[in-house]
Amino acid sequence: MNRSCRFSTLFLLTCAIVSGQASASTFDVAVVKEHSAHGDGSSESFLPSGQIALTNRSLGTLIREAWKVNEKDFDGPSWLESTYYDVIAKGPALKPADESRQMLRALLIERFSIKYHFDDAAITSLNLEVGKRGAKLETSKVDVHGDCVASARGQLRRRTCKGLTMEDLAHLLTVVGAQGSWVVVDNTHISGRFDFSIEWGHLSAPQDIDDGGNDVLQQMVRPLGLVLKKGPTQHRSRLIIETVSRAIHSDER
Secondary structure, rough: HHHHHHOOOOOEEEEEEOOOOOOOOOOOOOEEEOOOOOOOOEEEEEEOOOOOEEEEEHHHHHHHHHHOOOHHHHHOOHHHOOOOOEEEOOOOOOOHHHHHHHHHHHHHHHHOOOOOEEEEEEEEEEEEEOOOOOOOEEEEEOOOOOOEEEEEEEEEEEEEEEEHHHHHHHHHHHHHHOOEEEEEEOOOOOOOOOEEEEOOOOOOOOOHHHHHOOOHHHHHHHOOOOOEEEOOOOEEEEEEEEEEOOOOOOEEE
């Protein structure tokens, strides 16, 4: 059975299965089941031990997490957002987050018989750069991929993050802040992992971001000693789900 997808350099998306051959490691043990109590809260964790636990997540959310795309870059059947599942899986320890996502991707393809492709669209890019006075970043004690905790107060939203790279921050600004209107590209040339928080209120498409100074996006990164500058128009991939099965294939390892 041949399955293929087009490669997107923007999000470093790789095919989970090409011409019937797995392109990433697979989980040693994996259980996927429909969530029975929809009133429960949802949760997710990618642990250094190699275990992932995703609870009460819609299949659409699971797919977007596995392919690392946001809602504006995703199209599939409407029922993907109203059917909820639990995924508990164990794989090799200390796998990078991107490789864990590839393993999750392969698992979802296997259990839900997913077929997909990517469509390209032009989009404004924003370069994340170091400000004139230098970056103000706290080095993290976490030496593996970290995570962010979401909170809100009125119209003000906040993400408190630990163990993230500048590439992770750029992706966070794209997914959390962009609403599909732009993509943020890391151009800081800073390596390592850091702990930080970002806050924002209402977000709209950026206007004259190089000159505005008070743009909401600039306010998000200014406390970190970083700035955003408009870059060239880029081509962004949109994940299109062609077919997906409601029934879970029960090949549990």
